[in-house]
Amino acid sequence: MSAAMxxxxxxxxxxxxxxRRRLDQLGLLVANDEGLPYWESQAAYQIGAQPAAALLKAAETLQALCRRAVATIVDTQDFSPFAIESAAMQAAITASWKASEAPLYGRMDFSFAPDGTPKLLDYEADGPLGLPEASYLQWEWFEAFPAAEQNGASQENLIYEKLLTQWPRLELLPRAAIACGGATTADGRPGDTAERFTAEYLAETAREAGVALGLCSIEAVGWDGDARAFTDEQDQPLAALLKLYPWHWMEQEPNVETLGVNRTRLLPAAWTRLLADKAFLAVLWTMFPDCPYLLPSSLDAAAIAGDRVAKPCRGGDGEGISLPNQSHESGAPLLFQQHCRLPFFHAHEGRAAYAALSVWMVGDAAAGLGFRESTGPITDAGHRFVPHILRPA
Incomplete structure (x- = not known):
């Protein structure tokens, strides 16, 4: 596919x-692997109201297709594209879907066809990082420019407001907690990591919505066999646990079998484990090949004509992606997807800037836009966050 427009x-x-001082205090000006600050403080992306609305529509259209695909998978019990070997995990997905458990949040990453049509690259539906940056920090950045609103500009950003609305819909019982990974302090609490940044933001929005949500390290989460429940750092049974920990990691652990008897409600909803697997993109393409927002995708390399990329089905943000004419990982299940180049810009100081646009989802609704960029054609979790401005119509 030729260059994106x-x-x-x-x-x-x-x-x-x-x-800038606020960003520095939060550690967001620390250099990433490219030697550049994580938060780009010398540039912004600018988008018009009409194309922004079209992107939100595309994301919500895709979300509806995702739900139809999950319904088919659960009805047929065909989990074969996902290589889920655990019967307990399959049962948890089925039970979660049949209970109509609501999703909390996710991030759809897009590139663009030559005619400007948005094309879905990935759906990070299982605890993606970058939520606070795209939500309240991006808005604070916008408010730092007093003249912006006077000129009719705004931002496509209702993530905070939609989270406040979504929390009560989850109907969480008392004694709920959010667990995150990364460093752990001596008392078992989460250390100062990107995951904690996200966890603290989610806990704060939950409290503002009237939902009490504690905070603990994933390493401090235990299992109470008598109560048949997961426990927090005080060894107290939890009614609900929101984990920033991929579902597919749990499948590789002995405690995956606890899902069959577990009384703790685990979030995000277990059925979103399917959405977060790159194999789901192949399922979507098979079911909805006429959708203009999907790229040809398959678990079979030969099924994708022309240039294609290879992505580990269980890889996170940008992990292990092989571009056309590059060798790819062997052994791991791979998704093959038609290559759709990221938009390219010339940045200051002669740097290249490849831009990935994301639509943040809260529940089933599109909630806001976020931009990330890198000096190379693949973006990952460590690449720069770039704020945006919404031009008036």
Whole structure:
């Protein structure tokens, strides 16, 4: 597929000093693997109201197709594309779907066809990082420019508001907690990591919505066989546990069998484990090949004509992706997807900037936009976050 024609532009825009100090305090100006600050403070992406609305529509259209696909998988009990060997995990997915458990949040990553049509690259539906940046921090950045609103500009960003609405819909019982990975302090609490940043934000929005949600390290989560429940760092049984820990990791652990007797409600909903697997993109393409927002995708390399990329089915943000004419991982299940190049821009100081646009989902609704960029054609969790401005119609 030839170069993308994105409906947005990259503009030089220096972040005001007071907000730069805020970013520095949060550790968001620390250099990433490219030697550049994680938060891009010298530029922004600018998009018009009409193309932004079209992106939200595309994401919600895809979300509806995702639900139809999950319904078919559960009805047929055909989990073969996902290589889920655990019967307990399959049962948890089925029970979660049949109980109509609501999703909490996720992130759809897009590139664009030559005619500007958005094309889904990935759906990070199982605890993606970058939520606080795309939500309240991006809005604080916008408010640091007093003249912006006077000129009619805004931001496509209702993530915070939609989270406040979504929390009560989950109907969580008392004694709920959110667990995150990364470093752990001596008392079992989460250390200062990107996951904790996300966990603290989620806990705060839950509290504002009237939902009490504690915070603990995933390493401190235990199992009470008598109560048949997961426990927090105080060894107290939990009614609900929101984990920033991929479902597919649990499948590789002995305690996956606890899912069959577990009384703790685990979030995100178990059925979203299917959405987060790259193999789901092949399922979507098989079921909905006429959807304009999907790229040809298959678990069989020979089924994808022309240039294609290879992605580990259980890989996270940008992990293990092989571009056309590159060798790819052997042994791991792979998704093969028609290559759709990321939009390319020339950044300041002669740097290349490959931009990935994301639509953040809250529940089944599109909630806002986020941009990330890298100096190479693949973005991952460590690449730069770039704020955006919504131009008036």
């Amino acid at each position: 994105p409906p947005f532009t990259r503009i030089p825009l220096a972040t005001p000093a007071p907000f």
